[in-house]
Amino acid sequence: MSKVVVIGGGPAGCFAAYYAAQNGNDVILIEKNEKLGKKLYITGKGRCNVTNASDMDELLSNVMGNNKFLYSAFNDFSNKDVMEFFENRKTHLKIERGNRVFPKSDHSSDIISCLKRALDDEGVEIMFNSNVKELIYDHLTVEEKAEKIDPNSKYKKKKEKKKLDKIVKGVVLSDGSKILADKVVVATGGFSYQTTGSTGDGYKFAENVGHKIIEVSPALVPFNIKEEWVKSLQGLSLKNVSLRIMSPKNKKLYEDFGEMLFTHFGVSGPMILSASSNIKPRDFENELHLFIDLKPALDEATLDKRILREFESGINKQFKNVLGHLFPTKLIPIIVNLSTIDADKQVNDISRVERLDFVKLIKNLPMTIVSKRSFNEAIITKGGVTVKEVDPSTMGSKVCKNLFFCGEVLDLDALTGGYNLQIAWSTGHLAGISC
Template identity: 45%
Template sequence: MSKGIKGEFDAIVVGGGPAGMMAAGMCGGQGKRVALFEKNRQVGRKLRITGKGRCNVTNNCAPEEAAAAAVRGAKFLRGAMAQFGPQDVMAFFEGLGVPLKTERGRRVFPQSDSAHDIAEALARFCESQGVQVLQEEAIGLALSEGRAAGVETGQGRRYACNSLVLACGGASYPGTGSDGTGYKLAEAAGHTIMPIGPSLVPLVEKGQWCSRLMGLSLRNCGLRVTEKGKKKPVYEDFGELLFTHFGLSGPTVLSASAYMRPMEPGKYTVHIDLKPALDEAQLDARLLRELEGQKNRIYANALDSLLPQKLIPVVIERSGIGPDTRCHSVTKEQRRGLGRLLKDFTLEIQGTRPLAEAIVTAGGVNLKEIDPRSMESKLCRGLFIAGEMLDCDAPTGGFNLQIAFATGRLAGLHA
């Protein structure tokens, strides 16, 4: 053993998240001496809280669909997904003793609804492949003649290796260890880091409507996002959203945020269809029946059967119809204006919540500097980069973990 070097391995993997554990296990399975460096006491710390603790493992779709779902990096991911697609991921975890189930939107979860089962399965996989887990933080890379040669840790130790995999995650949820450290390590090897920011993150409203609706959850509504000066919507979806004291959250909103970049105050507007089951003509006919059936009541008391109670005062105010107006006095134009409001309830967006609150980090290592066939660096031989560190991300639905597993596997097989 070389002087001053604590240990020598065939491969070192930095980061005990989904991509890192997949890479370490795959590499160890080829008979290599592998060390997995994880600064937390427990591997998979962020993985254990993903999906509100349920862990949306993947999406039960075709490999090409999984790649195409990526907002950035779709072309780059095609090969990795073709080799280890959603069906392969599902078979992998079921082979490790974790039964899975597919829910709405083809989202795949463990039958136990416990993210711990996924994290523990990956930990067992690494152990079964002879991976040595070291609770140390890699703070520097050892480079030799343009090649990755090892790591230096915060404990003052140096470890040598023939191949090195960086799978340190992004910069969201820093309390779990995903604090952006990996970007600094990649930069030290000459890599370009594309600007990072929050993705799959709640939106902040430029106004006060949402704060008045705080706590209201809409389960079945349409959502469309437009960008100022452009006709084509940035994003469209249908499902659940939540009004908060600062703006909007919920599955459809989180996915929409992935497409709202770069974010600038007032650049994007969210359009909510409160009555997606009815077209404008059908809704107008429904409103006409409601108003005629309660013609002597005041307008403010006539919307109970149409809207959640918390939404009614806001809709009344935004409709411009006086709340004390008798239903029989509501004009045809006022009624149609109310219908347009219910089909297109708009909210101007100020920005997003901080990166620390985002599920995923957008941006990262420039994909042009990575070989998509192996995840090996084109700038530094023997260096592989996988998972959230790469400049690729996707909407909610299990796609981001699928990216982590597919790229982690390739890195591990080639390291």
């Protein structure tokens, strides 16, 4: 029986600890907070979007980078396996729009309680309020080097780009105490929602043994908008609109259709969060142009006819008073102010040129993206431990023997919809069984 230390009590860490213990290991799970799953508790607005029930191709297509790395992990432990894990432990699930999977209770605490019971059942020792300072490692002996390649790995020696010449021996806690171990799993999460304990510790551990870290940036995060009028729309949600983001050189960077939300600082909502993950970090070094098509179902000619009908039905009304059937009340004064038409002008005095300019505004409501919001508002982190130095069939390090990584600490990120949690469950399971 091996002694295994798992660092981090999030979804990936809990699964790694559970499956390592189920395979007969003596497992210690070290969590810096007073309870498990502190970030998991707030996911899905407190409801916990456990996974996504789509097929494998759909799952992988929603992983933004390095999705091929996940083939083994997803095949070994699929979304169906995740659902069975909770259902078999009487934590019942439901499938909602977009194949999103939630607990029937709509309480993320039920998922966390289920994980805690599973860990207790397997005899996992959990150390709360404990912080790992560093990994203990040594250089491989001649005998260890001869055995360094996992005979069960699908990947041959020649594919290893870095020389595996270290071996992990345990961890040092912040109080200076040491815990020796045969295997160590790093499941410390990323750099988002730092108040939950995701402070990038795993990157430091990985770097110290020789791993390369891909630069991290906030992902699935709202945007700061330059225009002051956006603040007056705080709380307004727009559905069935389309979005287009352009570079300063007028290159299309992203487009989408769906839902968005105005906030006191800019914009958020599903489309915006997806955009933040699709656009490359270097593109945010400059201000970007955001255009919203408020009526994507209508081309300009059809929209013009629709506006004409509104004008004709309110022939003696002022421009500002005939738009109630076209836009939410909160948006009307903004649209009027951004147009070239005087708010008090009677609609029968509006020229065709003015009307066509108004059509273009509706199809291209302009905003300026100044920046992404901070890590504290990011759902996930883009970047992390490069997957080129991790064996995808085991989650084992190619740099340091008996060291494993899983979850958000790796350079893996996906769109919203349960895909990121699926990455955590699958990689955590694989790291656990590989111990």
